[in-house]
Amino acid sequence: MATPPTAATFAALLRAEGLTVIEVGHWQTHNRNHVGPWGPVHGVMIHHTVTRGTASTVRICRDGYASLPGPLCHGVIAKDGTVHLVGYGRTNHAGGGDPDTLAAVIAESYGMRPSAPNVGNVDGIDGNRHFYGFECENLGDGKDPWPATQLEAIERASAALCRYHRWGAKSVIGHSEWSDDKSDPRGFTMPSMRDRIADRLAEPVPKPPAKPVTPPTGRPVVDLSKLIAAARSDPARRGTPISYYGVKTVEQALVREGLLAPSLADGHFGTATIAAYAAWQRRCGYKGTAADGIPGAESLRKLAARRGFTVTA
Structure with missing residues (x-):
């Protein structure tokens, strides 16, 4: 059973992987836990936002809509690679998905991608309970570019959580691999992203330099x-x-x-x-x-x- 870390540890894991992290408001306690449980967690899910502009994207992902209250993910990955943390706990990002896909992710037993077709939202298992979610700023039309810095941030954020839980790269899936009624992320392939994550997991996490002890001024x-x-x-x-x-x-x-x-x-x-x-x-x-x-x-x-x-x- 994979228990999520504390919010502080979650942010620290991302920073340790070399990411720039912005903490938005009281993200540590902004969640949907009152409507259902969060955890055990079994993987990371990647989305595109179908939005333009980082500020508005972060606002939408934090607040949600009347029909879909926020937060809509744990972190928003902007085009410049910055990760904006907007919620922690249960979030409205995954919806229903295929039980067989969840089993394959837990076992990391699939090939290039989880088997299809996959059950969608109506009859699916609760993905909001079992996945971390990252919404990535992109129009999702197949034309809006994915900057190299953004793709690297997706890779790093996914690897950070895989390291913590001792998961492999196959614990990271796209929303479209969870449910056939979803198309995200569009514009890069999840098999190629999993290859990148696997390569990063094969490398050690760089240790930050130790901070020198600065004695109080005026004292010997x-x-x-x-x-x-x-x-x-x-x-x-x-x-x-x-x-x-x-x-x-x-x-x-x-x-x-x-x-x-x-x-x-x-x-x-x-x-x-x-x-x-x-x-x-x-x-x-x-x-x-x-x-x-x-x-x-x-x-x-x-x-x-x-x-x-x-x-x-």
Whole structure:
């Protein structure tokens, strides 16, 4: 059974796949859950909108019509490849479809496409419950072009959800493959899109670069790992800049705690400083070898909280 992720995770999955995502209003709670269940989910369904213009398309897909209330999908994929999130939960995008098609999607057992003919909306199984839906901005007349950026966004959005659920590319279908009374998406083929998705799934998700830790401005910074190195091997004696390790910052804090003489706060993590830091550790409740004068993360952060400096790992 495939349980949908949280709305926040859903958005994060799309961004991790390299997509530009715009969150529209309170999309996280905008849904049709009051009229029926959503989930378990078994696949991704791709549509065209039969609309022109991104702003109006997003508005329509969010609000729907009098005869078909919104949201009409989870995300709108614009021609520039941007994904606009308009709803999360049950949405009015799939309608009824063939039970045999749903079984084939779950098993990923079909060939180029699910078998046809397929039962339509009147007698079909509830697709709104079981599929994520992406509406893609296009007139659907076979003439309106599909920009490369938009096709790539469809590929990436589908792959993001397949990765999360450990699905293959055959868990992604077009609306026309779900029900014979539908024609979307028109202008590209779903077998070719599934080939693209399969190729993307064979590649690892690029990891975003780690964000550097930015200490609060105006506060001295002590690097814990470098401080430990200073305490154990006294690199200050070999000309290493003491400001890099924050030795003097810690010594000045020990002075203010009454554990070190001011004249010994010289940036040299020697015998006197080790003894003073061991006294601080004992004050924090450490005993025996745990109070050896070599700084640890917890004791250093307690000292930092009292004496106004920042600790980085």
